[in-house]
Each structure stands twice: as structure tokens, then as C-alpha cells.
Amino acid sequence: MRSAITISITPQARRGPFVFHDGLADGIEQAAKLGFDAVEIFPPAANAIDEAELQGLLDHHSLKVAAIGTGAGWVIHNWSLTNPDPTFRQRARDFIRAIIDVAAGFGAPAIIGSMQGKVDVDVTREHALEWLAEGLEELGDHAASHGQPLLYEFLNRYETNLFNRVAPTVDFVRGLRTKGVKVLADLFHMNIEESDLPAAIRAGKDWIGHVHFADSNRQAIGCGHTRIEPIIAALREIGYTGYLSAEIFPQPDALTAARQTIESFRKCSAS
Incomplete structure (x- = not known):
């Protein structure tokens, strides 16, 4: 498994669960100094990333991109894949598609989290899941076309x-026609919803494609009550070799949170 740390370049997400907020150059430099393998980026839109500049920073610091998030489409525009208005659903798909294209240029996947939306008062669950499936089918195929x-x-x-737990999410994704969608397991969300985190990880075998490395309080691992060792054992058991990416609050400050994360990661790796 490999380590990653989050960088948000979206001003509207300044209070969000991202460690570095002072630009890509600063975040990448700090990540490299601490020994991370990669960065996960949260941009306001695909065109906010200067691809040549980012590649230069990555090359200079010998880092990779672990993933790129799409949540700013929800934070800034309130777009989602389950919006009852087809115009806004299309805008959400276009926004995500553009980020998929940029992420693929760095050999990385895109993430759909908050842009999935929710069942609202004017939307039945049946319709919401139908629209979600349509969006994931289209975008999953598009991501797969990039490898x-x-x-x-x-x-x-x-x-x-x-969807709030691993097993129902896997069942839904397994039922899609596209084979281009994997599940992101965020340990913070799982601490709220799952009764047994290692068992939930095992239930996600073959489908978990990314892990958000966060403690129960959405701070760095070691700052809450998550028992991380059994979770790491379960990830090894299912053959997971991807990133453990810290999508966490920068508390008490960004550098301390990042340092605590990499120290926890190294302890897990050595155990």
C-alpha cells in the first residue's frame, strides 16, 4: 500500500477535510518533504489545474497523483448525478467527465462523492438510483476508456x-453494466455506519479501489478511536495495494496532521 495526502485548491472548501490549502506547489513540496508517495487533489474545476505545471512539480518532487476529486461541482454549483432537473444532471456529468480526462493524464482516477446527490423530497429513491446508475454507467465507461x-x-x-455501507454499495456497483467503477472506502464514513470495519473491508474484496485514511473524528489516524491494525490486516487479506489517502481536517494544523498521518502509515506498513 502507498501513502497520499490531500490538497484542496478550491477556496469554497477551505473548511473542508483536506490537509493542505495553500496551492499545489506548497502542498506537493510539503508532501514530498514528509515522505508521501502521492497527493490527492480537490480542484474547483478541471481547467483550474495547469497540467504542465502540475507535472513539473510532480517530477521535481518524485510524487504521483493518487486521485482527483469532483466534489466542487456540488460545493460550488450544487450539481449532482441525482438532481431532478436533467439539465443539472448533464452539467454534473460534464463536470465529472472533464476531471476524469485530467486525472487520466496523470495515471489517476477521479472520485465521485458528494456529487452523487441524495434522495430529496421531490425525488423517489427509485428515480434517484436510476439517475445515479445512468451517470455511473456513462462516466465509468469514459474512465475505462482511459484505462x-x-x-x-x-x-x-x-x-x-x-448508500452508506460497503456491502450495499458493492451490490449496486456490481449490478452496473459498466465494469469501470470501483468503490472508495472512507474509514471516517465507515466508523459511523459499519459495525465491523475489517469485516466490511473483506466484503468489498475485488471492488475497493481507493481508501481514505481517516480516524473516527476525521482527523489523522491515531487521533481518534479507530483500531487501524485490524483494518490494515483486512486490506492485506483482500490484496489491496492502492493508496491510503488522508482526506482529513488539518487539525491542529496542516503540518502536524500530515506528520501524524505519515507516522501512522509507516507504523501500519511495518506491522
Whole structure:
């Protein structure tokens, strides 16, 4: 398994669960100094990333891109794949598609989390799941055409009422026609929803494509009550070799959170 740390370049997400917020150059330099393998980026839109500049920074610091998030489409525009208005659903798909294209240029997947939306008062669950499936089918195929998976992240009950746990999410994704979608397992969301995290990880065998490395309080691993050792054992058991990416709050500050993360990662790797 490999380590990654989050960088947000979206001003509207300044209070979000991302470690570095002062630009790609600063975040990448800090990540490299601490010994991370990669960065996960949260941009306001695909065209906010200067691809040549980013590649130069990555090359200079010998880092990779672990993934690129799409959540700014929800944060800034309130677009989602389950919006009852087909115009806004199309805007959401176009926004995500553009980020898939940029991410693929760095050999990385895109993430769909908050842009999945939710079942609202004017939307039945049946319709919401139908629209979600349509979006994932189209975008999963598009990601697969680049040789990358599309990462679908189930969220906790306070953020969506679509999917909140590993097993139902895997069942839904398995039922899609496209084979281009993988599941993102975020340990913070799982701490809220799962009764047994290692068992949930095992239930996601062959489908988990990315892991958000966060403690129960959405701080760095070691700052909450998550028992990380059994989770790492379960990930090894299912043959997971991807990233453990810290999508966490920068508390008490970004550098301390990042340092705690890499120290926890190294302990897990050595155990």
C-alpha cells in the first residue's frame, strides 16, 4: 500500500477535510518533504489545474497523483448525478467527465462523492438510483476508456441517503453494466455506519479501489478511536495495494496532521 495526502485548491472548501490549502506547489513540496508517495487533489474545476505545471512539480518532487476529486461541482454549483432537473444532471456529468480526462493524464482516477446527490423530497429513491446508475454507467465507461477506474464513494447518513455501507454499495456497483467503477472506502464514513470495519473491508474484496485514511473524528489516524491494525490486516487479506489517502481536517494544523498521518502509515506498513 502507498501513502497520499490531500490538497484542496478550491477556496469554497477551505473548511473542508483536506490537509493542505495553500496551492499545489506548497502542498506537493510539503508532501514530498514528509515522505508521501502521492497527493490527492480537490480542484474547483478541471481547467483550474495547469497540467504542465502540475507535472513539473510532480517530477521535481518524485510524487504521483493518487486521485482527483469532483466534489466542487456540488460545493460550488450544487450539481449532482441525482438532481431532478436533467439539465443539472448533464452539467454534473460534464463536470465529472472533464476531471476524469485530467486525472487520466496523470495515471489517476477521479472520485465521485458528494456529487452523487441524495434522495430529496421531490425525488423517489427509485428515480434517484436510476439517475445515479445512468451517470455511473456513462462516466465509468469514459474512465475505462482511459484505462482508469471511476471511484464511487459511499458517504455517511448525514451526507447522503443513497448508500452508506460497503456491502450495499458493492451490490449496486456490481449490478452496473459498466465494469469501470470501483468503490472508495472512507474509514471516517465507515466508523459511523459499519459495525465491523475489517469485516466490511473483506466484503468489498475485488471492488475497493481507493481508501481514505481517516480516524473516527476525521482527523489523522491515531487521533481518534479507530483500531487501524485490524483494518490494515483486512486490506492485506483482500490484496489491496492502492493508496491510503488522508482526506482529513488539518487539525491542529496542516503540518502536524500530515506528520501524524505519515507516522501512522509507516507504523501500519511495518506491522
